[in-house]
Structures are given as structure tokens and as C-alpha cells.
Amino acid sequence: MVKFYSSTDTYPYPFPAVTLAYFLRYPNPYSTHVISTDTIARHFDPDTQRLTTIRLHLKRSKLPSAVTKLLPRSLLGASATGDTQSYILEKSVVDVKEGWMDTESRNLEWTGVLSVVERQIFRRPVPDVPDNIKVFQGMEGAARRHGFLNFGGSGAGVKVGVDLNGETTDVESSVTLHSHVGETWRKKRLAASEGSSSSEEEQPQKVGFLRSWGTAALQRNIEKIGLTRTLRSQPNAREGMKVVLERMREGGLVGVLEGMRKDREAILQGRDLLKDGPTRADEE
Amino acid sequence: MSASLAPECNQVKERYDNCFLKWYSEKFLRGAATTDECDPLFKQYEKCLSKVLNDRGIDKMVKEAREDNRENDAEHLKPKR
Numbered sequence: 001m002v003k004f005y006s007s008t009d010t011y012p013y014p015f016p017a018v019t020l021a022y023f024l025r026y027p028n029p030y031s032t033h034v035i036s037t038d039t040i041a042r043h044f045d046p047d048t049q050r051l052t053t054i055r056l057h058l059k060r061s062k063l064p065s066a067v068t069k070l071l072p073r074s075l076l077g078a079s080a081t082g083d084t085q086s087y088i089l090e091k092s093v094v095d096v097k098e099g100w101m102d103t104e105s106r107n108l109e110w111t112g113v114l115s116v117v118e119r120q121i122f123r124r125p126v127p128d129v130p131d132n133i134k135v136f137q138g139m140e141g142a143a144r145r146h147g148f149l150n151f152g153g154s155g156a157g158v159k160v161g162v163d164l165n166g167e168t169t170d171v172e173s174s175v176t177l178h179s180h181v182g183e184t185w186r187k188k189r190l191a192a193s194e195g196s197s198s199s200e201e202e203q204p205q206k207v208g209f210l211r212s213w214g215t216a217a218l219q220r221n222i223e224k225i226g227l228t229r230t231l232r233s234q235p236n237a238r239e240g241m242k243v244v245l246e247r248m249r250e251g252g253l254v255g256v257l258e259g260m261r262k263d264r265e266a267i268l269q270g271r272d273l274l275k276d277g278p279t280r281a282d283e284e
Numbered sequence: 285m286s287a288s289l290a291p292e293c294n295q296v297k298e299r300y301d302n303c304f305l306k307w308y309s310e311k312f313l314r315g316a317a318t319t320d321e322c323d324p325l326f327k328q329y330e331k332c333l334s335k336v337l338n339d340r341g342i343d344k345m346v347k348e349a350r351e352d353n354r355e356n357d358a359e360h361l362k363p364k365r
Contacts, residue, residue: 016313023308026286037286038297038333039304040346044312044320051312056337056346058289087342089349096313108345253309260285 003223005230006174009238013245014167015124019094019101021244022122024256026057027263029274030240033060035085050095057088057105066225070218071113071181086110099124112180114226121172173234177226182215290336293329300325 011018026034034057041054063082087108094101101122107115247259288297303322311317320326337343 020309036289038289042326044317046318049315089346096315106349108349253305257285264287
């Protein structure tokens with residue numbers, strides 16, 4: 001049984017800016033639960049002009065009480081209140097020539113309990129104009145993007161680049177949730193019943209606990225809880241990207257970095273970055 | 285900039301991140317990149333981080349996750365057209 005979520009969206013920003021914002025999306029006021037982000041591998045292929053990046057994020061999360069009730073805490077490694085940390089592995093490939101960025105994020109731990117794979121594909125829309133005009137607009141667009149993405153650029157002039165060219169980026173998001181809980185134990189049990197020597201001592205408690213639920217029902221429930229959290233966290237992820245893109249439009253890359261610095265300070269001091277909203281620390 | 289998992293790597297991470305962002309926005313996004321110019325800085329950052337990843341057993345988890353998805357990765361990376 002697999003739960004699936006998908007959506008499409010359009011950002012009112014040019015494709016290169018969106019890819020940069022993706023790399024710079026943490027921290028932002030909607031992601032105060034993200035503790036760290038590290039690049040663990042990166043490869044640039046000069047022939048295809050593609051860039052592959054693997055990053056590791058550490059997030060603070062709170063397990064829903066529904067999950068802590070379903071599974072023994074010893075299995076989840078969380079505190080009594082459900083506070084825990086989780087590693088997320090993110091892979092992305094950017095093809096700037098063809099105008100797409102393909103990203104995938106997955107949890108590294110507890111994948112047996114619930115594996116969550118989030119995929120986002122960003123695309124530069126194919127312009128609906130004749131080729132000769134396209135070439136001209138492409139050159140003009142590139143010049144504007146230059147200003148927009150100027151490393152040392154100040155706010156002035158940068159804004160014009162985005163507002164006037166009217167470029168957009170399409171994004172397709174999907175989340176797949178899959179619980180395998182109980183499956184390894186079931187396999188072990190089968191192996192044991194076939195007469196092979198398996199570790200008897202660790203079985204009685206787990207089997208008893210699972211039997212009370214039924215493996216399929218337990219998996220369904222865990223996937224359902226995961227989906228509920230996904231639905232709740234998606235708007236925050238979108239808002240976070242929008243904040244980063246807005247900062248880029250206002251102040252270029254310097255503006256984004258300055259915003260990140262302030263967010264990071266606020267997070268360290270435990271201040272809520274969304275003045276009117278509830279604390280986001282426990283959001284996915 | 286985002287923080288590193290290992291506070292002792294923050295400085296070298298920031299140096300690398302700054303280099304990458306400059307290269308990415310000024311070269312890569314304009315289709316003008318010929319090599320990854322920040323690779324020497326990445327190697328320093330990687331060296332610092334690998335110790336922590338190893339100590340906490342994260343490198344093993346990452347390796348397993350990537351092996352599990354090797355087929356998926358091949359699909360992911362193959363040319364689209």
C-alpha cells in the first residue's frame with residue numbers, strides 16, 4: 001500500500017533564479033526546524049553542462065502522538081514528547097541548457113517504518129513564439145538574468161530584471177509514502193516456521209505487538225499519518241521558496257544571504273520568525 | 285548561509301558555499317562553465333565533514349540509501365531527450 005500526493009505550481013520567477021533559490025532555501029522563516037544543510041557530493045559534467053548535487057539536511061521534528069501510540073518508543077528513538085531529529089538525503093540535477101531541475105528528497109532513517117520520497121521537477125516553460133523572436137528574447141532575457149543574479153548586486157536595477165521579463169517556472173511536486181513496518185519481522189517469522197535457526201529471543205514481544213494490529217492495517221495507518229503531515233507541510237515549503245525568491249528580487253544574492261544570516265541568528269536565539277503565526281519548529 | 289552538521293566545519297563550508305554560489309550564478313547558469321572551479325575548496329570541506337559522517341555512522345546510511353536507489357539514480361540521470 002502506497003500513498004501518493006502530487007501538485008503543480010508556477011513561480012513568477014525565471015528558471016535560473018528558481019534553481020538558485022532551491023539551493024538557498026534553508027534557512028527561511030518557514031523552515032526553522034532545519035538544523036543544518038551540507039553538500040556531501042557535487043559533480044559538474046562539462047559535456048552535458050549538467051550539475052548533480054547531493055545534500056544532507058538535518059531536521060528537527062515531532063512525531064505525531066498517533067505514531068508514538070502506534071509504535072513502541074524504543075523503536076522510534078524519540079523522546080517521551082515525540083521530539084526527534086531526522087536526516088534527509090536530497091539529490092538534484094540541473095540542466096541549464098534544456099531548462100530543467102530534477103530533485104528528490106528522502107528520509108534516511110526509519111525507512112522501514114515510513115519511507116517518504118519527495119520529488120520536485122522545475123521546468124522553464126517552452127515559449128510560444130517563432131524561433132527568430134525567441135533567439136532575440138533569449139538574449140535579452142539572459143542580459144536581465146545577469147543583473148538579477150549579479151553576485152555583488154545591490155537592490156536597484158535588480159528588481160526591474162524580474163518584473164519586466166515576466167518569465168515563469170513550472171514546478172511539479174509529488175510525495176510517495178510507503179510503510180514496510182512489520183515486513184522484516186514477518187519474513188523472520190516465516191523463516192523460523194520453515195525450520196531455519198532464527199533468533200527466537202527477539203520475536204515474542206514484536207510479534208505479539210504486531211498481531212494486535214495486523215501488519216497491513218498498521219502500515220495503512222502510518223502512511224495515512226504521513227500523508228496528513230505532507231499535506232500540512234507542503235504550503236510551508238512553497239512559502240519558504242517564495243520568501244527566498246522575494247529576497248532575491250529585492251536584493252539579489254546578497255539580499256538572500258543577508259536574510260539567511262538573520263534567520264539563522266533568530267533560530268539560534270529561539271525567536272519565532274513568523275510574528276503572527278504559531279511556532280513552526282514542529283512542522284515537517 | 286545554512287549551518288553545517290558539524291560546527292567545526294562551518295568556516296570551510298562557508299568558504300566553499302560562497303565560491304559555489306559565485307560560480308553557479310556567474311558561470312554555470314550562463315552556460316559558461318568549463319570546470320567546477322570550487323572543487324579544491326569542496327575537497328577541504330569534504331575532508332572536515334567526512335570525519336563527522338563516519339563517526340555518527342551517517343556515511344553508512346547514505347551509502348545504503350544510494351545503493352538502494354542505484355537503478356532509480358540511473359533513471360534520474362539519463363538524458364531526457
